[in-house]
Amino acid sequence: MADLIQRTAELLVNARQVVALTGAGISVESGIPPFRGKGGLWEKFDPMEVAHIDAFLNDPETVWNLLIKDMKTVLDTARPNAGHIGLVDLERLGVLQTVITQNVDGLHQLAGSSDVIEFHGNFAWLRCLDCSQRIKSTEVDLTRIPPHCQCGGIFRPDCVFFGEMIPHEALVRSQQLSAACDVMLVIGTSATVQPAASMPLIAKDNGADIIEINPEPTPLTARISDLPLMSAAARLMPRLVAAVRQRLPAG
Numbered sequence: 001m002a003d004l005i006q007r008t009a010e011l012l013v014n015a016r017q018v019v020a021l022t023g024a025g026i027s028v029e030s031g032i033p034p035f036r037g038k039g040g041l042w043e044k045f046d047p048m049e050v051a052h053i054d055a056f057l058n059d060p061e062t063v064w065n066l067l068i069k070d071m072k073t074v075l076d077t078a079r080p081n082a083g084h085i086g087l088v089d090l091e092r093l094g095v096l097q098t099v100i101t102q103n104v105d106g107l108h109q110l111a112g113s114s115d116v117i118e119f120h121g122n123f124a125w126l127r128c129l130d131c132s133q134r135i136k137s138t139e140v141d142l143t144r145i146p147p148h149c150q151c152g153g154i155f156r157p158d159c160v161f162f163g164e165m166i167p168h169e170a171l172v173r174s175q176q177l178s179a180a181c182d183v184m185l186v187i188g189t190s191a192t193v194q195p196a197a198s199m200p201l202i203a204k205d206n207g208a209d210i211i212e213i214n215p216e217p218t219p220l221t222a223r224i225s226d227l228p229l230m231s232a233a234a235r236l237m238p239r240l241v242a243a244v245r246q247r248l249p250a251g
């Protein structure tokens, strides 16, 4: 592992443009369960029944009660961990430019990352199904489920449900950055949900090196990962940041 970290650090300091793609795994050490695998949310629920837009539109009250309320409780108190902070450190060292995240927890921004593309939206915001007003969930009465807008419409979380399009700007910018980067750090994602899972493939097709940080193998590992670092992100990132620092001129 020590050798892999050194090689990764070398790639990062010599890269022109580095982009990170993150998934639920980076927030596991912040106490947020992932979706797949042991202890994952989709072990408890069928995503087509609670996370598909049709399920929400058919029965918003049930989806709010089954999924959204509990998720909000966890997300509202979660704090960034050493994985998120490591990405901030890489940005401040001038090594990393942008984080594309599938997460809706806002923890990259809370940690201090300045350029975060939220591929699947953000759970801290709600949007009215009728008038499209967007509002912070802290400003809404959540004792009445589903919560209602002043116009009478029902609020939904401002995130992407299954069966919905990715926000246009987030998708286009992610595709452009994936094609332009020369190193992509893929952290804590099972790389199974499209179109996010295509970003590393776009990067690879355009000549980038793929660094994967994940304790488990993914469909990318054997196929396109140049440096698979099989470890929890919060354990690995501080070591990677230290190795990058050693290679940069002091000051």
Ligand code: OAD
Pocket: 022, 023, 024, 025, 026, 028, 029, 034, 035, 036, 037, 040, 047, 051, 102, 103, 120, 160, 161, 162, 187, 188, 189, 190, 191, 192, 193, 213, 214, 215, 216, 218, 231, 232, 233, 234
């Ligand atoms: P998943 O739950 O599918 O995958 C989490 C990944 O994180 C797995 O590959 C784990 O091995 C890895 N992992 C677990 N603990 C880790 C740790 N401590 N450090 C690093 N990696 C760790 O999550 P995503 O790939 O993010 O979509 O899922 C993608 C999308 O599927 C989500 O954005 C969500 C979900 O349905 C929507 O809500 C639209």
